[in-house]
Amino acid sequence: FWDILEQPPGSYPEIEKQYFGTHVSLTTDIAGDYLIKLTVSDGYSVVSDTVTVSFYYENVAPSVETISAVYAIQDQTVPLDGSGSYDPNGDVMTYQWFFVSKPKGSNAVIDDPLAEVTSFYVDVPGIYAVSLAVSDGELEGKPYNPFYVKAFSLLGAHTKLLVNEDIEPQLLPYKERFVVDKTLTDDEVAKEYVLGRYTIEAVGKDVTISNISATDHLNLIKPYFRGWSENEIVVVKKGESLTFELVSPPTNGKLTDLSFSFAWSLNGVGDFSMQERFSAGYDFTSR
Template sequence: MPAGFKDDAGADQNVKTGALVQLDGTASRGAGGAAPTSYQWSFTARPNGSNARLSSSTSAAPQFTADQAGQYVVKLVINGKNDCAAQTDSVTITATTAGANAVPTADAGTAQSVNIGTRVTLSGAQSHDPDGNTLTYAWQFVSRPSGSSAQLTDANTVSPSFTADKAGTYVVGLRVNDGQATSERADVTVVAAAGDAALPVADAGPDQSVDVNSVVRLDGSASRDPENRLITYAWHFVSKPAGSNASITGADTARPIFQPDVAGTYVASLTVDNGQNQSQPDTVIVTASNNARPVADAGVDQNVQAGVLVNLDGSGSRDPEGRALSYHWTFVSMPVGSQTALVGSSTTTPSFTPDVAGEYVVQLVVDDGQAESPADTVVVTAASANSAPVANAGNDRNVAVTSQVTLDGSGSSDADNNALTYRWTLISRPAGSSATLSGADTVTPSFTADTVGFYVLALQVNDGQVDSAPDLVVITASPTLALYIGSSSGYQSVGGSSDTASIQVPVGGQDVLLDQFRIEALSSDFTVTNVQATSATTAGGQTITPRFDGLQSGDTIAAGDQLDFATRLTSVPNAPGQYQVKLQFTVSPSGKTYRFTYNVNIQ
């Protein structure tokens, strides 16, 4: 087998019958460690009576529904350079019926690259139990570098730690128990190196569930370098559905976009480079459908004092189609001896009081009435002595290129009310930028966004005893595009990216003018994409169709130029009443979407 070849069908899983199972072969590697040239999945075993089918046999990450209790064994074969087939690998999915206990699944977190001497914190927060039972944790070293005396601290908690005292590879295993059964072991790898030899770490962001033809924003802003060197980004598709022509725009930025044009699974890979070394790739799975699953957001991790009421916040959860959500919060784990309970577990903002020092892992699942979201978790750490502070780098922002940007870390906090010191780091900046931070040890440092693109910054605070976990903020510097609307006195600025109007039109009208617009590129070239129109339908089944006149996908507006276009109704049926129609388009490279809504009164 060629060097670097590895066939990896992913970790075994335990689920309940009816669950949608996500397979993941993205850890596989072709010759030389490159991404495979092809994937081939197939069932080698299914329970009696099962009609389970793979969503795609050639995707890097297909799905299937576990329709019967029992074991599903799925085989993966990859190909690399010169069509050299690797040894096959298989993954086993065990489905359990309602009422029967399912074995939990351990998740030891993501691989890390650190400097020698770094205090490494692990996380098993993504471990889960299909029945919703609370978990206990058992971590152990599987292997350490020769001569290392590293020891795990708090090995029976969700987030143990150790000091990487020698250069080399540390492999740490995790098993979880739900009170009845123990999971298989999951491993995480930590590589320690000296100074410049430490590799950067790519983070391609969370998996996403989206609608076909929506604009998807990938997010690699959590990628990092152990030495805080500036990093650059390189994205590419590992696989996409058959027939898709989707491409990644801004593939060398922290937050590129693409438009899924076919239903199915899109797998994107990210590597980052610090100018000396390249990271290992990380992947993200984007599932596009005509009824995308909702997305749960359990909020940010918190550090608190034991005995103090904690308020959780799931308001960041969303549904791609805008449907109303219901909420279901549960404890995944809590410290030994805790008797606390959630208050308002079916609300957006439940609460609980941590009665014992330790870590509380809480899970949120949201439902839009048609499908449940994947679970999201939040970790609340309660302390009886000093609590670690919490950094808050402020909200992500969009600014005009050349703007002076002032950051704001004043939302950072310490549960013990200790005074804080601040340390800001510029993690990445657009190619060609020479931006530097002024006042990096203050609450409100600043820099000039001198080039179009993404600026990723991290904030850590210290309470005099311990550093916080870093918090990230992304500043997007956009070329300036102005939108104007026509009036009797000429074109007037819309002052935003949307416009809503009410208009009266006569029955039987043809090619009815709604509005006239002008867009002007003030500082860079723009390309129009994702032009869409949403019609209305009368009670009699007649269609009221809006359209753009003079604007279509692919139109380019050069810096300094302008484009005039109009919105129109193709025809007006004989159906008096109130109707609503919508139009929109997106521009790249900013990814900004302009929306136009018309409340049409046919008389």
């Protein structure tokens, strides 16, 4: 039997397998000394011994998390999000965004370099490298690599992805997840539900779309694209655009997990980067 005889004021420690464990773990919440007693019996005699276990506070640098590299277009605003960063000790953190490098001729500035979430305006095409330093007041954490933004010229070859009737292109890659509940309506049950509508535009070069996939991970229904088909190779000619929809049959009141994805390239089939990808996921329910 393991017992805690003494502990720091205000502490609520716990011993795992307190009554039966030959090897146990002590979980503490406050630095200091803990006096632990072990009592052992074979049914005839009882022996005990004590040991003092000391825990000391060690400050650890914050862990910095930012988003992955993105493609943008000149004149877009790029968000910078450091909200995934955390401090292992639970300390209050401060933030400092800064450019590691900018394209020649750029006068870009970070809107609020001390904010957890901020942004900057892409004024010229090229590669922007942005980093984030997070401090707990004593130690500072930085990401292993900067956050890269490749900005395409308005006049150069690039791909535009538009949502619904929006005229502002999306940053790439496009990766979003939605919750859609169509059970809270008095309308008749639809034969199909359009979950999303997008337009892809080829600027300066043909865009080749491949790796098209629509999946229900729970195998309840069969989602599909309208505008092209799975495993099809689609070419959007230079200067043209193509609108497509993400469609699902009704789920009969069941919640399902849908995903729609594809990749594209300005250089032919299969020659796509990690940023030239589309992924939309849905937690979807309908009558």
